[in-house]
Amino acid sequence: MRKAAFRAGFYLLIAAFVVGSLFPFYWIVITSLKTPGELSGGTTSLLPGHIDFGSYSADLTQSSATGLNFGRSLLNSAIVALATTAITVVLAVLAGYALSRTKMRAKVPVLGFVLIAGFFPPLAMVGPLFLAYRHIGLLNSYPALIITYLIYSLPLATWFLANYFSQLPRQLEEAAAVDGASRPATLGRVILPLAVPGIFTVAILSFILAWNDFAFAVSFMETPDKYTAPLAIIGLGQSQFQVFYNRIDAAVVMTTLPVALLVIFAQRRIISGLTAGALK
Amino acid sequence: MLTLLAITAYPLVYNLWNSFQHDVINSGVPPSFAGASNYQRIFTDHQFLPALAHTAGFTVVSVAVETVVGLALALALNQKFRGRGIVRAAVFIPWAVPTVVSAQLWKTMFDPQNGWVNYVLTSLHLPLGHTTWLAETWTAWAAILIADAWRNTPFMAIVLLAGLQVIPNDIYEAARIDGAGAWQTFWRLTMPLLRPALMVALIFRTLSSFLIFDVVYAMTGGGPGTSTSVVSFLNWQAFFINADYGYGGAVSVALVVIALMIAAVYVRVFRSEQVL
Numbered sequence: 001m002r003k004a005a006f007r008a009g010f011y012l013l014i015a016a017f018v019v020g021s022l023f024p025f026y027w028i029v030i031t032s033l034k035t036p037g038e039l040s041g042g043t044t045s046l047l048p049g050h051i052d053f054g055s056y057s058a059d060l061t062q063s064s065a066t067g068l069n070f071g072r073s074l075l076n077s078a079i080v081a082l083a084t085t086a087i088t089v090v091l092a093v094l095a096g097y098a099l100s101r102t103k104m105r106a107k108v109p110v111l112g113f114v115l116i117a118g119f120f121p122p123l124a125m126v127g128p129l130f131l132a133y134r135h136i137g138l139l140n141s142y143p144a145l146i147i148t149y150l151i152y153s154l155p156l157a158t159w160f161l162a163n164y165f166s167q168l169p170r171q172l173e174e175a176a177a178v179d180g181a182s183r184p185a186t187l188g189r190v191i192l193p194l195a196v197p198g199i200f201t202v203a204i205l206s207f208i209l210a211w212n213d214f215a216f217a218v219s220f221m222e223t224p225d226k227y228t229a230p231l232a233i234i235g236l237g238q239s240q241f242q243v244f245y246n247r248i249d250a251a252v253v254m255t256t257l258p259v260a261l262l263v264i265f266a267q268r269r270i271i272s273g274l275t276a277g278a279l280k
Numbered sequence: 281m282l283t284l285l286a287i288t289a290y291p292l293v294y295n296l297w298n299s300f301q302h303d304v305i306n307s308g309v310p311p312s313f314a315g316a317s318n319y320q321r322i323f324t325d326h327q328f329l330p331a332l333a334h335t336a337g338f339t340v341v342s343v344a345v346e347t348v349v350g351l352a353l354a355l356a357l358n359q360k361f362r363g364r365g366i367v368r369a370a371v372f373i374p375w376a377v378p379t380v381v382s383a384q385l386w387k388t389m390f391d392p393q394n395g396w397v398n399y400v401l402t403s404l405h406l407p408l409g410h411t412t413w414l415a416e417t418w419t420a421w422a423a424i425l426i427a428d429a430w431r432n433t434p435f436m437a438i439v440l441l442a443g444l445q446v447i448p449n450d451i452y453e454a455a456r457i458d459g460a461g462a463w464q465t466f467w468r469l470t471m472p473l474l475r476p477a478l479m480v481a482l483i484f485r486t487l488s489s490f491l492i493f494d495v496v497y498a499m500t501g502g503g504p505g506t507s508t509s510v511v512s513f514l515n516w517q518a519f520f521i522n523a524d525y526g527y528g529g530a531v532s533v534a535l536v537v538i539a540l541m542i543a544a545v546y547v548r549v550f551r552s553e554q555v556l
Contacts, residue, residue: 021371043399121491121539123512124532127519214380214494230380245394252381259376264369275442
């Protein structure tokens with residue numbers, strides 16, 4: 001009897017967690033499918049009304065008076081996030097491999113610095129970087145964001161991959177060397193294929209970091225045609241006319257979908273990346 | 281690596297330099313050496329110290345809430361039950377939502393007209409059903425806290441879950457044979473063994489809570505008045521609204537110093553427990 005009550009309580013707790021996590025998404029989706037007319041009537045039910053995709057097509061095709069177009073913003077986000085991911089992966093593989101295979105005196109300080117850099121307060125970086133980018137004419141451009149995200153993604157990616165590489169057996173490389181393979185060939189043909197899961201983890205985390213940023217984007221991107229998706233969502237919310245939650249929430253859905261899918265399909269890899277520090 | 285070091289160090293040095301300058305764009309006065317006057321300003325004006333108090337209070341409350349809820353979630357997910365994989369994925373999704381987007385999402389929920397919070401409260405005849413959440417100090421803080429906790433608790437839970445999973449099962453077996461109750465097992469066994477993971481989760485969350493910016497920007501803009509202004513937000517305002525680089529530099533330096541202090545405190549705790 002007591003055991004049954006305990007089990008019921010346990011499942012109730014699990015259900016509460018699931019509902020608490022997912023109900024906001026449900027609300028966003030049903031709000032995004034409403035028409036402005038339905039919204040002006042206020043909330044009268046927790047169930048979806050009739051389904052209307054008008055807010056999605058409006059988001060993707062219409063530009064606001066200031067030139068804000070959400071479709072364009074999504075594209076900007078994709079370009080910046082994919083470029084950050086690609087550069088992070090290439091540089092972190094090279095640096096991580098070097099760190100794991102060479103005896104360097106500076107190894108410990110370098111790794112220590114790497115960890116501190118990952119925590120450096122973004123808002124303390126934003127001002128000086130803004131002044132520097134303005135000086136060299138990088139404001140309002142993709143490179144301004146990409147360079148900034150690399151500051152945050154590269155150290156952790158390098159550290160993670162250095163750990164990953166050092167766990168791969170060294171005999172493989174020695175065998176390759178005996179067979180006459182050069183170092184770059186060994187890296188490309190022997191090490192990389194084995195390191196694919198680790199590289200995948202690093203790529204996903206870098207992508208999420210770049211995709212999710214707001215503080216840097218709001219500071220460096222000045223014209224609406226350069227806005228990233230999170231910035232555009234806030235822009236939609238600050239319209240001087242009436243705020244239509246269906247438009248904002250459609251944008252929220254479209255911004256969240258790619259990262260939510262990543263989490264669902266690559267959960268294991270993400271968790272291994274997030275917890276690498278916790279268990280070592 | 282050197283390039284990275286340079287890129288990271290440069291803003292810090294620049295902030296230090298700025299913080300000793302009197303440099304306000306559009307004031308018509310050229311930048312000049314200002315001594316410690318910017319620091320004097322941050323400790324005497326009516327913005328910095330209140331913002332610091334807000335930030336500290338928010339950090340303590342949010343980290344406490346996220347730790348307790350995250351621990352409960354981690355313990356639940358560590359049990360074997362049907363559909364565990366799906367549940368774990370479901371509760372982890374909020375973490376992937378961009379922070380500023382989660383703020384916007386909760387702004388919709390708390391909206392008096394188009395949200396569900398007030399609708400549910402009124403339908404159930406509960407108090408607060410007619411609150412304009414973001415217009416009053418305490419309810420605005422509650423909304424910020426909920427938006428922040430919703431997005432970040434999964435992170436806490438995932439790190440703690442990883443910590444729970446490395447605790448070998450035979451220890452629990454042994455405790456059970458020795459007749460230890462569930463409560464006793466939790467406090468005497470689970471908690472001490474979970475300490476390293478807990479410390480890592482705490483340091484990550486304390487630092488990022490202290491640096492909160494996106495949620496405040498999107499939900500309240502520091503308002504009503506400046507009652508939800510936090511240090512990061514003040515820093516941003518100084519640079520981008522007031523173009524007061526000297527003051528902004530001083531706030532930046534304060535931000536870095538406090539972040540390093542938080543990290544240092546945790547590292548000391550780590551060391552004394554020999555987990556590092």
